[in-house]
Amino acid sequence: MAKRPTLQAFLSPSGEAVWPWITRADTEHDKAGVFHTDLSVPFEEAQEFIATLEKARDAFIQTLPVNKQKSLTPKAVYFEELTRPEYPEESTKEERAAIRDAWDGEPTGNVVFRFKLKNNVTTKDGETFTQTPVVVDDKTGEDIEGAVFGGSIIRVKGQIVPYKNDAAGIVGVTLRMKSVFVIELVGGESGDGGTFWREKSV
Numbered sequence: 001m002a003k004r005p006t007l008q009a010f011l012s013p014s015g016e017a018v019w020p021w022i023t024r025a026d027t028e029h030d031k032a033g034v035f036h037t038d039l040s041v042p043f044e045e046a047q048e049f050i051a052t053l054e055k056a057r058d059a060f061i062q063t064l065p066v067n068k069q070k071s072l073t074p075k076a077v078y079f080e081e082l083t084r085p086e087y088p089e090e091s092t093k094e095e096r097a098a099i100r101d102a103w104d105g106e107p108t109g110n111v112v113f114r115f116k117l118k119n120n121v122t123t124k125d126g127e128t129f130t131q132t133p134v135v136v137d138d139k140t141g142e143d144i145e146g147a148v149f150g151g152s153i154i155r156v157k158g159q160i161v162p163y164k165n166d167a168a169g170i171v172g173v174t175l176r177m178k179s180v181f182v183i184e185l186v187g188g189e190s191g192d193g194g195t196f197w198r199e200k201s202v
Contacts, residue, residue, distance in 0.1 A: 007159040008056050010175065012113060013049050014183055015041035017152045022180050023135055023145065025119035033119030035133050035177060039156060040081055040110045049113070053077035053160065057173045060162035064171070072164055075172030081110040115156050115177035138181040146187060153184035 018038035025033030041049075054077055061069055082105030087096050122128045135144045138155065148154070157179040164171040 007161060007176070010049070010052060010158060010160055012039060012115075012156040012175075013041050013045050014153055014155045015039040015045075015110075015113075016150075017148060017154050017186075018112065018150055020148050020150060020152065020154075022133055022148050022177070024147065025132075030118075032121070035117040035119060037115055037154070037156070037177070037180075039113045039115065039154065041113065043109055043111050046078065046111050046113075050078060050111070053173055053175075056160045057162060057171070060164075060173070061171055064164065068164070068166075068171075071169065072166075072171040073169055075170045077113075077173060079112040079114070081108045081112050082106060083108055113156075113175060115158060115175045117158075117177040133177050134179040136179070136181060137185075138183045144182055144185070148180070148182060149186045151186040152182060155181040155183065157181070 016039070018040050020037035022035055022037050025035050027033045057074060057077060061072070061074065064072070082103075084105065085099050085103040087099060091099070117131060117133050119132065120128065120130050135148065136142060137144060156175070156177055159176040159178065161174045161176050162172070163174060
């Protein structure tokens with residue numbers, strides 16, 4: 001059996017959690033469950049993290065055969081955050097969806113990073129295991145068991161996972177979320193925590 005490569009650890013800058021599912025797995029699109037969150041960070045404060053991710057991506061590219069290095073397009077390690085659309089007060093769900101689809105917002109000056117962790121995993125060898133992120137108060141280290149809502153200020157710790165997709169012709173990194181440090185907790189019904197973004201070109 002081939003030895004699995006050692007994955008590089010990361011600690012993100014602090015930012016605003018966007019659509020976080022970090023204390024309960026999201027099963028809407030994957031029955032096995034996925035913990036995930038986006039993180040909105042001012043561009044200036046994200047520079048060191050962006051450089052770390054790009055360095056890891058580019059180092060992985062150098063391990064590929066020369067023909068793959070030339071044929072695969074590097075994927076950006078972050079998204080550009082956009083201003084959000086405004087909806088008429090009495091708009092329906094379908095009308096809001098149509099507005100979102102047609103929306104072309106302006107950059108907010110923030111960038112967005114995406115973190116994920118599969119809840120129930122089945123390996124290529126058929127082995128199964130369950131994993132959950134550790135979610136703690138950043139100051140006290142105490143576990144947070146209740147929901148962490150959008151707008152909370154957090155940092156994420158985890159592993160940089162390089163990948164290539166020959167069919168799509170891209171190479172990049174994903175961010176495996178292992179721990180979440182909650183700096184400022186937003187709970188209850190504090191807005192939807194949503195944001196809009198577009199992919200950056202490299």
